[in-house]
Amino acid sequence: MSQPLTLFWPVFALRSDGRTVVNNKGTPVRNGPTESQLDRTPNEQGQSDFYRLIEKEDAKHVDWRKKLGGMLLREVGRKEDEDKWQQCILWDFPEGYRLYEHIKSKTNGETKNHSGGGHDRQDAYLYGYPKGPRKRFRSPVEFFPHLLWMLTDESSDYSNCTCRICSPNQIEVEKPAQPARPADITSATAIGARTISAPNGPVPVSRTPMPMPIRRPSTDTPVAQSPVTKPATPVTPLTAQSSPQIKAPPRLEPTPLPQLRTQDQQVDSQYNKFVNRPGEVVWFRRQGGDAFGLGLITRRWITDNGSNQAMYSIQPLSYPGFTPAEEHVDAGLSNVKPWLAWSVPSCTYEYLRQNPHLTYCQVDWKYMASGRMGDGHAEVDASILMAKAVDITYTPFERIKTVPSNGSEDRYWNGIYYGAEKIWRGEPVRLRLGMGSDVLVVTEIIEKTSPTGTNPLQTSSKVELRGDVYSYATLPAPNPKAPPALPSDNHLPLRMREDMRWRNQILLAAASGISYWKLISPNQRIAIEDVKGRWYETSIxxxxxxxxAVQNKGNVNGSWMNARGDATGMGRGPGVLCTDRLAAFSGAIPDQLRIVDGLAPPKDHEKPSGSMQEIELSTGAPAESNFSVDDFMNFEDPSLPFGENNFI
Structure with missing residues (x-):
């Protein structure tokens, strides 16, 4: 028998000081559990100790919001609304605040909290306070004073907040709450008609908006107060001079985007044009079949035959002594995909699978192709190992200026080849920091060089990026025809703006919400190793x-792309500096190969000759083997869909 549904009144928190990333001595850090704390891998004894993000539909998430909604209505509601205290729920935590659960498990699968004691309790912590992850709230009662302050204090003066973090030395006693003006509440909270997802299914809520006037204290009726945590022993309050003060966060101003300097940079800044770029390693559909290979884009252009078809010239990666011809490939995503869109398959030779530590330069490819190493395909395996080798390299290009700095140099560049990808100033990149879904709009690429010995030509290289960090943010939109106003996005790159417009057309209709890129940390310095790779449009x-994700009410800003370093297991690391882009491909491409800038189509004498059949017959594979490129690089298999392999 189905249980009766409960009527809830949702409350929306439209103000917040929450941060998903905070500045720690000039370095942005995740405002929440660290990566090691999020790791669920058991130790040698089989015990697990980790934090997990509590989703909105989780029972504990709902319980926190029901308690906060009830306390909020109790504090600011009318007397005639007292019967609704148990039926009010905070629609979601204020923006930037996230609830995590600390879980410890024994070897037998039992769980315990962080202080020990074998039972099934796990403690929850609310992260997001702007002073960093050490400042977290342990219960709804502890967070409520801060929530009430955010929604009622127009001055945003932290000294007016009575929570234990903002006022750690204040004597916490129950006292009448200062009445706020109705405008303070109506500008910070909103009540509306929505259906709330709860653990037992959808919960209908009233479709008639409920006003929330302030219940003012009177002489004959005692004011019901919100729960307050009392210390066991009273503490003497500090004087005004000695009391620590926390200033309201300053208004964040975006950094102006740099000017576009070249035609290629202008092309790459456009929305829904060329997704991939000359100098990048990509997966591409080989001629004459459905197999995909790995290659280097050497040129791109638009056909002048009236079809205006976007095309790439791609040099397949191979091994020394064997050079497949360049191929002209339709630039559509069904034919060419970014290197990080797919995880790399295993090598075809058993010897290479058993020795995954071997690099491209350590393999005797001539001996491998002779057939004396057993069954396998030398061209396929060579392309895999070369792509992995390129993945751990970086090459800055188009130097803008050089600034001497205490015997060293700061070299400013307009772009950088980072692994398989090409990154420009003025465009977004994906970060490992924060929640793993934040982006950095790059405004400067700086290579810091310094002498490493007595020889002045021997220098060390360290690259950092500067720019603005943005986080994906959402707002409820109960009325899709009148969505809430969003901050101006004129300071964002065109690709980010157009992609967000596409997303919001769907979210407004299907999810009654709206999203935007929220500036959380302007003009930040980010080490190059903290970059996952280029940012790609969800809409494309x-x-x-x-x-x-929209249909299943999941994460609509998911990380559907691998990160640089995943293929090699290097993970976070700066990699190897290559002073020239083509030097990173030594042995895998012809010596005379060049990367062509601009959009000029190839001339007749530059068009590839030969067919895929001729290429396959001259791969060097033994005649008795039945290997084909199609057998090893066929990503059209339904078990290997685009964008779903080992995502980070």
Whole structure:
């Protein structure tokens, strides 16, 4: 028998000081559990000790919001609304605040809290306070004074907040709350008609907006107060001079975008044009079949035959002594995909699978191709190992200026080849920091060089990026025809703006919400190793994943792309400096190969000759083997869909 549904009144928190990333001595850090704390891998004894993000539909998430909603209505509601205290719920935590659960498990699968004691309790912590992850709230009662301050104090003066973090030395006694003006509440909170997802299914709520006037104290009726944590022993309050003061966060101003300097940079800044770029390693559909190979883009252009078809010239990666011809490939995403869109398959030779530590330069490819190492395909395996080798390199290009600095140099560049990808100033990149979904709009690429010995030509190189960090943010939109106003996005790159417009057209209709890129940390310095790779438009590469997330009420800003370093297991690391882009491909491409800038189509004498059949017959594979490129690089298999392999 189904249980009766409970009527809830949702409250929306429209103000917040929450931060998902905070500045720690000039370095942005995650405002929440660290990566090691999020790791669920058991130790040698089989015990697990980790934090997990509590989703909105989780019972504990709902319980916190019901308590906060009830306390909020109790504090600011009318006397005639007292019967609704148990039926009010905070629609979501204020923006930037996230609830995590600390879980410890024994070897037998039992769980315990962080202080020991074998039972099934796990403690929850609310992160997001702007002073960093050490300042977290341990219960709804502890967070409520801060929530009430955010929604009622127009001055944003932290000294007016009575929570234990903002006022750690204040004597916490029950006292009548200062009445706030109705405008203070109506500008910070909103009540509306929505259906709330709860653990037992959808909960209908009233479709008639409920006003929230302030219940003012009177002489004959005692004011019901919100719960307050009392210390066991009273503490003498500090004087005004000695009391620590926390200033309200300053208004964040975006950094102006740099000017576009070249034609290629202008092309790459456009929305829905060329997704991939000359100098990048990509997966591409080989001629004459459905197999995909790995290659280097050497040129791109638009056909002048009236079809205006976008095309790439791609040099397949191979091994020394064997050079497949360049191929001209339709630039559509069904034919060419970024290197990080797919995880790398295993090598075809058993010897290479058993020795995964071997690099491209350590393999005797001539001996491998002779057939004396057993069954396998030398061209396929060589392309895999070369792509992995390129993945751990970086090459700055187009130097803008050089600034001497205490015997060293700061070299400013307009772009950088980072692994398989090409990154420009003025465009977004994905970060490992924060929640793993934040982006940095790059304004400067700086290579810091310094002498490493007596020889002045021997220098060390360290690259950092500067720019503004943005986090994906959402707002409820109960009325899709009148969505809430969003901050101006004129300071964002065109690709980010157009992609967000596409997302919001779907979110407004299907999810009654709206999203935007929120500036959380302007003019930050980010080490190059903290960059996952280029940012790609959801509206172009991940439409299917986005629709599924909206339909299933999942994460609509998912990380549907691998990160640089995943293929090699290097993970976070600066990699190896290559002073020239083509030097990173030594042995895998012809010596005379060049990367062509601009959009000029190839001339007749530059068009590739030969066919895929001729290429396959001259791969060097033994005649008795039945290997084909199609057998090893066929990503059209339904078990290997685009964008779903080992995502980070």
């Amino acid at each position: 590469l991940f439409q299917r994943e986005f629709f599924e």
